[in-house]
Amino acid sequence: MHVAESLKKYEHPYLTVDGVLFRFDGGLDVKLCRNDEIGKLCLPGGFVPVDRLAVDVLREKVMAKAGESGFYAEQLQTYDGLDRDPRSRVVSIAYLCLTCGGTDGNGWYRLDGDVLRGSDGELALGDLGFDHGGIVADARRRLVNKLWYSDLVRHLLPGMFTMPEIQAVYEGLEGKDYYNNFKRDMGSRLAPVGLRKDGKPGRKAVLYEWNSEWEV
Amino acid sequence: MHVAESLKKYEHPYLTVDGVLFRFDGGLDVKLCRNDEIGKLCLPGGFVPVDRLAVDVLREKVMAKAGESGFYAEQLQTYDGLDRDPRSRVVSIAYLCLTCGGTDGNGWYRLDGDVLRGSDGELALGDLGFDHGGIVADARRRLVNKLWYSDLVRHLLPGMFTMPEIQAVYEGLEGKDYYNNFKRDMGSRLAPVGLRKDGKPGRKAVLYEWNSEWEV
DNA sequence: ACAATAGTGTCTTTTAGACACTATCGG
């Protein structure tokens, strides 16, 4: 068609995806991988070609660069600053991604305030490549904001979990104490499916799964 | 640099912006303009060149195609479906835009459920071009969701307004009744700045402005 | 028995919903 034709020679921005993959294990961890070109830790991601959906490219790149698959992903925001990549104009669609435990044990960094702690030492959010530090901060804010009016937390937990376990996720992410009111506050989100039998002392915990009836 | 070089010949998606500009005047109105190429009503917007910010292009295009300026704008979501534009792969960053009254009186359509009513008749959201019907629906949902935990409503109102006026916006958008509790619910958001003196019968209403101290 | 963990009950405080009533206006 004629508009598309006239745009053939039109120089337009590159499009990329970046994934902020979180897990929760006593604290919030984010997956990072080293970018050899700029020599910094970055979010996994890559360029979006004409014939592929951003989220599909995301899954492929996160698998290739970070060894993770099977995670939950939803769009976070699109970053289009003119100089976010000094090499050329690159607009990036960022995704908030959640997983439970993770496939590959490497590349996880505990996000504690503005500092990232990994097995190879400690760095600040601002030390990440490009504008990725800000993207991680935005992703965490979104995750925390949506905790109670979405089912995001599901994706940070296994299919079955106990009340103390899910409460620890909420309390860790929100930095607040729900005392013994947590079950009450969960309302109809959870459905009991059994008892946990671990060798530890103390009363056996009831196992729950997410109630599929529940909706935001 | 070498990556950018190697990407020069790489065919990548076009990037556009689309603006969902709302106003509130007894009901929610959205600004649309006719796209002559596809012969349908569409959101105002256009292509993003390499050297410009999406939001700047948005303002320019909304001014050029819809005659509106001075509105509030925040990013809504990015739409990247492979076939959203049959002519070629076009990824669009959509913006939620708000204004009070508007500059140009034309092109406003009352959004009432799924139907759009304008001076030239009535159509459904699904009759808009591309995926713009869905984008409008997403924008309204976002606006309504953020009403209480953001200051979005400011941008739908003039600098000074009365309690019944702002209450009407909330009640119209949420479809619920706040009885006489609205002032209480507004908490510290508003600050009184005078009295409205219109010629109409009834007690004079107190004029308020947004309290700059208040934050989400 | 006891430390450790899970879970229940029950207060108080705060917030939300509903509406009766008072206060001003113009004509």
Added chain:
DNA sequence: CCGATAGTGTCTAAAAGACACTATTGT
């Protein structure tokens, strides 16, 4: 005075915060 419109007070119901207490488990 009367119909309109704006605004206050108060009562009840529901939700949130805080914590004492009970219930099980392994050692």
